[in-house]
Amino acid sequence: MKILISWIAYNNDFDAGEVNESGPTYNFHNYFYEEEEGYDKHLLLAAESSENLRITQLQNKLERDFPQHQIEPKIIKINDPIDLREVKTKVEPILLDLSEHQIDIFFSPGTSIMQVAWYVCHSSLGLNTRLIQVRPSRYSENDEPERLIMDVDTSDIPKGIILKQKHLGSKTYEHVEDYLITESIKPVYENASKIAETDNITTLIHGETGTGKEHLARFIHDNSIRSEEPYIPINCSAFNDNLLESRLFGHKKGAFTGANEDKDGIFKKADGGTVFLDEIGDISPYMQQALLRVLEEKEITPVGGTPEKVDVRIIAASNKNLVQLCKDDEFRWDLFYRLNVAPLELPSLQERGKEEIEKMINFFIDQKKETLKKSTKLELSKEAKSKLVNYGYPGNIRELENLIERLYVFTEDEVTENDIPRFVKENDNEKSLLLDDIEKGHIKYVMDLYNGNQSRSADAMGIVVNTLKSKMEKYGLVREDFL
Ligand SMILES: Nc1ncnc2c1ncn2[C@@H]1O[C@H](COP(=O)(O)OP(=O)(O)OP(=O)(O)O)[C@@H](O)[C@H]1O
Structure with a gap:
């Protein structure tokens, strides 16, 4: 297929509320749409919902005047149309979805950042794209508008091709950096790869401690279109509510004693990238509510501040059974469903x-x-x-x-x-699945690690020495055996 893609020109495609027949989009359809055997489809992009009406108005007019032209409008939520990173992140997956086709990008309509984003995608994705410009009739020799193909080289080692290969399942996962991906976790990594290719899907990774959840989260980030943006992991169980809130959402100067200056939180620092929330099952009802808001509204509220939009992919992990926590009223079902859009499960080593x-x-x-x-x-x-x-x-x-x-x-x-x-x-x-056996085994492990030193062992386990002593007595363990 041959596809034309462009933004609507918010100012020039309209004149006094009507579609401007001299505007770039109408003009293109009038003069060039049917050139070189014509296009199969025009993907017409509009940023933000306020342009909903405009795009429909333009689509109706084009379909009425050029019934054989196929127009497909697409509204894209863009918070900041002059933020290159955001615009690029939003258009890249659209182009990658069309990677099997010839894509002509009508370059002129849109903000200058939208044009830069087209340029970057064209030159770096390695897709079958061309950048098209139109010289207005007033500047052309024959008083007719003129179509120009911009002469810009594309990358030889295209990221798009790499993504495409992955999509076709041709990649093997035997070794990922310094990791061994054995048979039983291959399907997990294959699914993770598919999840990575779909932007913004929230993922919940479940697995016992030490099964590689953090690594899997990083793998998703590295294989997503956000890979060049920050990846920030945080262990939620390591902080109390106040600290976690300020770490995640940041705070404003004077919000609390010691807040001497504005400080960005992790969500802000990772804007455009990925946040990995480890041990999500340990957060309080208050923080659960706050995270739900981030997932639903895509906005954060710094402590002492006002809501701000963020564009972050969230990957959460837990070694606890969240369904059981929900049943026990310790975790919100609505948050669980929001997080569990694409679940991944890592098996234990055993x-x-x-x-x-x-x-x-x-x-x-x-x-x-x-x-x-x-x-x-x-x-x-x-x-x-x-x-x-x-x-x-x-x-x-x-x-x-x-x-x-x-x-x-x-x-x-x-x-x-x-x-x-x-x-x-x-x-x-x-x-053994018995909790007592696991506790006994763990005490032996730690005592062995610290050569029978009970106070260091108790410290490492986060209990007092007397508790350790009584547990050892309960399990028939004697200190001398570990010296
Ligand atoms: N497939 C693998 N190949 C090699 N090393 C691995 C693999 N998976 C995990 N590891 C190693 O095991 C250790 C634990 O991995 P990781 O921190 O990702 O686990 P986790 O499930 O997030 O742990 P926790 O629940 O304690 O946060 C790390 O040192 C990591 O390098």
């Missing part, structure tokens, strides 16, 4: 199976050799490897990664069964 655990072990052995700058690669005896493969990994990939690091640090030669930490050796059966 669910991925022993074969994949072994692949992850080998992967980290290779990776850590490089990052820890070791001259030789860690060797595991058969028994040691079997212990590692059969362990339950309550801390998932993070725990496996730490274990391999620890073995690199403490073992000189081949790793034997004796070098494997006790909590791993003793937990080489299937992971």
